[in-house]
Amino acid sequence: MRVLLPLVVLLPVLGAALTLVLGSHPVAQRWVSVVVLSGVTATAAALLVSAASDGPQSVVLGAWPAGVGISLVVDRLSGLMLLTSSIVTLSVMLYSVGQGSTGDGERTPVSIYHPTFLTLSAGVSIAFLAGDLFNLYVGFEVLLVSSYVLLTLGGTAARVRAGMTYVVVSIVSSLLFLTGIGVVYAATGTVSMADLPGRLSGLPLAVAVGLQLVLLLAFGLKAAAFPLSGWLPDSYPTASAPVAAVFAGLLTKVGVYAIFRTQTVLFGGVSTPEVTTALVVVAVATMLVGILGAIAQNDLKRLLSFTLVSHIGYMLFGVALGSTAALGAAVFYAVHHILVQTALFLVVGLVERAAGTTSLRRLGGLGGAAPGIALLFLLPALNLAGIPPFSGFVGKLALLRAGADDGSTSAWVLIVAGVITSLLTLYAISRAWAATFWSGRATRQDPEVSPEAAAAHAHRVPPAMVAAAAGVVVVVTSLTLVAGPLLALADGAAADTLDVPGYTSTVGGLDIATADGGAENGSAENGAKTP
Structure with missing residues (x-):
């Protein structure tokens, strides 16, 4: 299956080039985008199955030796994140097609939307599969440059x-990351994840921790962890519905993935109690400050943007504890959160299309005019709040149990913060749902519009948009039915990240048994594959 690894990057890159050539043929652009993203999703599923059954696998592009060329690596963590992101990008593209590509009608240059969106998909794939820090940086830059274009499509003053x-903010985070890569290379002579763990452990502890903090700062800004999260609620709500959905689902999670990977593979052997305490403080502050910000909002998009920030804290919860159970729960929660935030932003796009606004002060009574939209919002909202038996409850329960098993003071602080955040999320989401769908006010921007006119306006939501949003809601809800196997897979993904010798030997293209002078069955036990 290693031969499939480059396809998840090449398909969207070639698709972007083709859709750019087809700029004057929007129907053809849409078909190309949907077919390409379907192919990426199928390939990602095959890679995850292969990684789960045969262990981590890698390929070095361009016939360069490992450690010099571009290494693409898939294990259960990167495979799971890649498949989840592919499902999101495909679903959002179908939603975009259903509403006329971007939802902005004549204001948006559709010829630019499709190639940019496919380039974003390629950047996400590069970031998840990169086997060295520099190509992780390249993946970030590809998706960030694409996101600049997508965010400002339409050219409104608010979007600009x-x-x-x-x-x-992105330039600052990229400069921090590039600085981190430079100092890591200066200190170790490499940026390959095959070589860095051993070389970092040979550095003076103060130097290694300094390098760790630089990368944490860069990735924390990309992940919107507090206190580096102030930019997000002002950015995402201005974008069109599909763009906001893919941003909310994916962009911050790429930063979280980078934290997962570097904290376990690179710095697992050199981290200090002080760094762990700092991670605990950041996780707690991210959870609590984010959800308090959500409670104070009177706009659905801004409210969801603050909950997005808040629930990044749950993923940092698992990273701070660092055990296999905690990391597995955090991986499960990351997959859940990618899908649930995408679903909520897509449904809010339906609300905006139906009512002409997302302001809670102007919304009301939409449940009577569009009960289907009310149900589509309610299911992922309850999931986000962690109501049993939804996957959000399963993920939070797994995190809390991992914290209880840890038993330290820091773990109990995280548990208390997690429970409080969950309760406040339920309050914020319930208030938003009631104001939007349950209130007796007629849903309208203009107070003179009658309830009948509002209902008629709601029926103008294109059925294809509703179908695409409903598809993501079904996927999110279905996570409950497969929560056990998915949590087991997430635990396996955590085990892969903590198996540093197995991962680094795969990146370096070196059989573990050969490297150690042992028997050939050693490689099978560690799940490593020789490219």
Whole structure:
């Protein structure tokens, strides 16, 4: 299956080129985009199955030796994240096609939307599969450059302002990351994840921790962890519905993935109690400050943006504890959160299309006019709040149990913060649902519009948009039915990340048994494959 690894990057890159050539043929662009993203999703599923059954696998592009060429690596963690992101990008593309590509009608240059969106997909794939820090940086830059274009499509004043903020923050985070790569290379002579763990462990502890903090700062800004999260609620709500959905689902999770990978593979052997305490503080603050910000909002998009920030804290919860159970629960929660946030932003796009606004002060009574939209919002909202038996409850329960098993003071602080955040999320989401769908006010922007006119307007939501959003809601809800196997797979993904010798030997193209002078069956026990 290693031969499939480059396809998840090449397919969207070639698709982007083709859709750019077909700029004057929007129907053809849509078909190309849907077919390409379907192919990426199928390939990602095959890679995950292969990684789960045969262990981590890698391929080095361009016939360069391992450690010099571009290494693409898939294990259960990267495979699971890749498949989840592919499902999201395909679903959002179908939603975009259903509403006329971007939802902005004549204001948006559709010829630019499709190639940019496919380029974003390629950047996400590069980031998840990169076997060295520099190509992880390349993946970030590809998806960020694409996101600049997508965020400002339509050219409205609000989007341009938000885009400027987003660009400045992204440039700062990229400079931090590039600086981190430079100092890591200066200290170790390599940026390959095959070589870095051993070389970092040979550095003075203060130097290694300094390198760790630089990368944590860069990735924390990309992941919107507190106190580096202020940019997100001002950026995402201004974008069109499909763009906001894919941003909310994916972009911050790429930063979280980078934290998962570097904290376990690179710095697992050199981290200090002080760094762990700092991670605990950041996780707690991210959870609590984010959800308090959500409670204060009177706009659905901004409210969801703050909950997005808040629930990044649950993923940092698992990273801070660092055990296999905690990391597995965090991986499960990341998959759940990617899908549930995408679903909520897509449904809010339906609300905006039906009512003409997302302001809670102007919404009301939409449940009577569009009960289907009300149900589509309610299911992922309850999931986000962690109501049993939804997957959000399963993920939070797994995190809390991992914290209880740890038993330290820091773990109990995380548990208390997690429970409080979950309760406040339920309050914020319930308030938003009631104001949008349950209130007796007629849903309208203009107070003179009658309830009948509002209902008629709601029926103008294209059925294809509703179908695409409903598909994501069904996937999110179905996670409950496969929560046991998915949690087991997430635990396996955590085990892969903590198996540093297995991962680094795969990246380096070296059989573990050969490297150690042992028997050939040693490689099978560690799940490593020789490219």
